[in-house]
Amino acid sequence: MKCCGVYTFVRRFGRPYKRNRLNNKYYYKEAYINMKKITAILLSAAMLVPMAACSAQQPESGKEAEGSKAAESSNTSVSSKADENRETVFQVALLQSLTQGYYDGIIKVSELKQHGDTGIGTFEGVNGEMIVLDGKVYQALGDGSVKEADDNETVPFSNVTFFDKDLSVTLPKMENINSLKETLTKTVNENGKNLFYMVKINGTFQKMFVRSELKQEKPYKTLDKALATDQREFNYENIAGTVVALYCPDYMGGLNTPGWHFHFISDDKTKGGHILELAFDSAQAEFDSTQDFDMYLSDNSDFQKMDLAKDVSSAIKKVETNEE
Numbered sequence: 535m536k537c538c539g540v541y542t543f544v545r546r547f548g549r550p551y552k553r554n555r556l557n558n559k560y561y562y563k564e565a566y567i568n569m570k571k572i573t574a575i576l577l578s579a580a581m582l583v584p585m586a587a588c589s590a591q592q593p594e595s596g597k598e599a600e601g602s603k604a605a606e607s608s609n610t611s612v613s614s615k616a617d618e619n620r621e622t623v624f625q626v627a628l629l630q631s632l633t634q635g636y637y638d639g640i641i642k643v644s645e646l647k648q649h650g651d652t653g654i655g656t657f658e659g660v661n662g663e664m665i666v667l668d669g670k671v672y673q674a675l676g677d678g679s680v681k682e683a684d685d686n687e688t689v690p691f692s693n694v695t696f697f698d699k700d701l702s703v704t705l706p707k708m709e710n711i712n713s714l715k716e717t718l719t720k721t722v723n724e725n726g727k728n729l730f731y732m733v734k735i736n737g738t739f740q741k742m743f744v745r746s747e748l749k750q751e752k753p754y755k756t757l758d759k760a761l762a763t764d765q766r767e768f769n770y771e772n773i774a775g776t777v778v779a780l781y782c783p784d785y786m787g788g789l790n791t792p793g794w795h796f797h798f799i800s801d802d803k804t805k806g807g808h809i810l811e812l813a814f815d816s817a818q819a820e821f822d823s824t825q826d827f828d829m830y831l832s833d834n835s836d837f838q839k840m841d842l843a844k845d846v847s848s849a850i851k852k853v854e855t856n857e858e
């Protein structure tokens with residue numbers, strides 16, 4: 535009963551045919567839609583093959599550093615947890631909580647290392663400046679010495695990431711830190727100013743003016759007051775080493791400081807600190823751009839009582855740059 539079959543078909547599906555305006559042909563509606571779906575599935579499947587290959591290759595192409603993501607990357611288009619973790623800037627607390635005097639460590643150094651091999655920060659009681667480089671956490675103390683931080687030392691503020699070089703730039707002669715900031719910002723603007731960047735700058739520095747600070751005891755003063763008496767400054771000349779720099783996007787003003795924050799460690803790991811000024815003839819800068827941001831907070835009641843929306847930007851500028 536062919537006829538009945540067609541009738542049932544029409545009744546069940548209403549208008550079974552759809553006219554294609556382009557070629558004036560009629561297609562059965564559901565089949566037409568299904569074909570669209572099938573075409574879409576086929577297209578995305580066809581695209582997935584090169585995409586999967588691409589995503590597996592991407593970490594390799596721009597990231598030549600040993601121990602890069604390529605080594606840990608799976609061959610699927612879905613990135614593994616380890617990959618996501620490598621592409622994350624991990625932040626302990628806020629620069630605003632540190633600036634307001636919250637110096638209690640909320641994470642152990644051993645735990646911080648699980649979140650990155652490169653970065654900056656400080657230690658409980660602001661006991662020196664932190665430089666994280668090649669998976670080691672260094673503590674540049676207020677007496678000018680540098681030691682590798684104990685795994686049980688705790689951290690009130692830090693930013694770390696697993697460093698995978700995305701691009702490399704040869705920097706020309708720089709007379710001061712502001713010229714360096716401008717030059718690095720050009721590269722950031724070309725590559726996306728709303729991402730995070732961890733940057734390593736290797737070279738010999740004609741001038742390297744850094745500071746650290748003496749360990750604070752409770753009750754803690756605010757950071758600008760602590761630094762007013764307990765900041766120690768060190769001026770080095772012709773020193774070989776690495777600048778570890780963090781770039782935070784403009785919108786990070788409530789959680790950190792927008793723009794650049796530089797720490798330094800010498801090649802022999804005996805000198806370092808928070809950079810106040812520098813100069814060099816030439817240096818190599820390696821950029822790691824990062825799309826994910828992860829922040830770790832304290833559940834301590836003192837931390838919970840803090841007014842972290844309070845505008846402390848002028849105090850931050852003062853402690854970061856030594857400028858009023």
Ligand SMILES: [Zn+2]
Pocket residue numbers: 654655663795796797808809
């Ligand atoms: Zn610093």
